[in-house]
Amino acid sequence: MDNISETISLIRHGCNLARELESNLPNLVNQPENLFSISKSLDQIMRVFGEARERVDSSSAAHQDPLSSYVHVAQQKQQIDASLQEWLRCNYTQAMEDQYIQTQRLIAERSSSATPSDMRDSGDQAMDHIITMVSHDMNVSSSSQSRPRRRKDLGEIRKLTVPAPRIGNTEIPPEDGFTWRKYGQKEIMGCRFPRGYYRCTHQKLYNCQAKKQVQRLDNDPLTFEVMYRGDHTCHMSSTAPSTLPPPPDQIKQDNMTQKHAPTTQPLESTWLSMDFNTSVRGSSGGGDGVGTSTATTTRYGKEVEFPVVDLADAMFNSGSSSTNSMDFIFTNTSAENKWESGDKKN
DNA sequence: AGGATTTGACCCAC
DNA sequence: GTGGGTCAAATCCT
Numbered sequence: 001m002d003n004i005s006e007t008i009s010l011i012r013h014g015c016n017l018a019r020e021l022e023s024n025l026p027n028l029v030n031q032p033e034n035l036f037s038i039s040k041s042l043d044q045i046m047r048v049f050g051e052a053r054e055r056v057d058s059s060s061a062a063h064q065d066p067l068s069s070y071v072h073v074a075q076q077k078q079q080i081d082a083s084l085q086e087w088l089r090c091n092y093t094q095a096m097e098d099q100y101i102q103t104q105r106l107i108a109e110r111s112s113s114a115t116p117s118d119m120r121d122s123g124d125q126a127m128d129h130i131i132t133m134v135s136h137d138m139n140v141s142s143s144s145q146s147r148p149r150r151r152k153d154l155g156e157i158r159k160l161t162v163p164a165p166r167i168g169n170t171e172i173p174p175e176d177g178f179t180w181r182k183y184g185q186k187e188i189m190g191c192r193f194p195r196g197y198y199r200c201t202h203q204k205l206y207n208c209q210a211k212k213q214v215q216r217l218d219n220d221p222l223t224f225e226v227m228y229r230g231d232h233t234c235h236m237s238s239t240a241p242s243t244l245p246p247p248p249d250q251i252k253q254d255n256m257t258q259k260h261a262p263t264t265q266p267l268e269s270t271w272l273s274m275d276f277n278t279s280v281r282g283s284s285g286g287g288d289g290v291g292t293s294t295a296t297t298t299r300y301g302k303e304v305e306f307p308v309v310d311l312a313d314a315m316f317n318s319g320s321s322s323t324n325s326m327d328f329i330f331t332n333t334s335a336e337n338k339w340e341s342g343d344k345k346n
Numbered sequence: 347a348g349g350a351t352t353t354g355a356c357c358c359a360c
Numbered sequence: 361g362t363g364g365g366t367c368a369a370a371t372c373c374t
Contacts, residue, residue, distance in 0.1 A: 182351055184366060197365070201350095213365090 007052050014048035017041065158228045161217070178232065180212060192218045202234035209233065 021041045162176075180198035188195045193216035200208040209230035217223045 181349090183368095185352075186364065186366095189363065195364085199366095211365095 010048055010052040014045055014052060017045045017048060021045065160226045160228070162224045162226050164222045164224060176212075176226070178210070188215070191215065193221070200232060200234055206234035 179201040181201045181203070182196055182198050184197035185194050186197070196214040198212045198214065200206075200210040202208045203210075210232040211229045213227045213229075215225045215227075217225055
């Protein structure tokens with residue numbers, strides 16, 4: 001096996017690991033004792049990608065002839081990009097892929113007159129980008145696409161497909177860390193399953209316009225398609241907010257940079273300040289029979305404080321957050337500045 | 347009693 | 361006119 005093939009194989013292995021982790025996330029995040037295995041998985045993924053990247057670097061450095069180096073790196077980058085795009089295509093939304101392709105186009109434009117070292121940098125950027133894509137909360141620029149008009153324009157729509165919980169009640173979508181109040185359900189033409197309409201529990205108190213729609217897939221009843229609209233302007237906690245909501249202009253500003261965390265209390269700090277041993281507890285009070293998957297969203301019950309939902313939130317909610325899901329995980333489970341910087345590039 | 351879900355009716359864009 | 365999104369009264373649960 002030549003070096004390129006080995007590198008591609010490594011990357012594919014990393015993608016598989018990431019895919020495996022992704023499919024297990026809904027269950028893992030609901031069990032505090034599994035957080036360590038999440039951390040281990042992330043470390044393993046980073047190791048694999050790190051090794052792949054070293055191979056790319058060393059390979060390009062070994063080609064001293066400028067022309068052959070240029071061609072070699074370009075070929076390698078092309079194959080890597082194909083792998084990344086395939087992975088993205090399999091795992092993420094079209095919008096994400098569009099964003100990825102757009103970024104690649106910018107990279108290509110920048111490197112059209114590039115030196116071999118520049119090309120290597122663009123390869124780094126491609127590698128960085130996959131982290132950014134994973135970590136960037138699957139946010140879609142509201143100005144990038146024109147949508148069919150709805151009665152009320154609540155802003156961008158972020159779509160996620162989420163597997164049903166493998167344990168507990170598989171009839172409900174997995175927890176996403178926010179508390180939602182169901183306000184409607186409707187049979188949709190051509191769909192076997194009704195669509196559920198939810199809005200943020202804190203809509204009235206904080207004028208939080210976040211909404212979501214949950215639809216089971218016809219061809220895969222164990223998978224939910226969740227569409228999020230609007231951003232959370234409420235406190236990110238699943239419990240009653242502890243601080244007063246920011247003024248409207250502040251809210252507007254916050255929405256530009258983060259989805260739900262208050263400006264004074266970033267998600268990271270909230271998460272890191274948690275004490276699992278004392279804060280994590282079962283869902284007995286006010287649970288709805290969801291079983292082990294229940295974190296906060298309850299039926300007829302009171303919300304249960306549960307720090308794990310912050311992590312779940314980070315993983316399952318899309319939005320315009322800059323401090324978000326996988327980035328949040330990466331930055332808190334590893335000292336690899338690389339992953340962090342990858343996100344900050346955007 | 348308070349807060350959540352259910353569900354039929356209504357509104358509105360297409 | 362149709363279909364999707366929302367409202368709000370009724371009902372349920374703690």
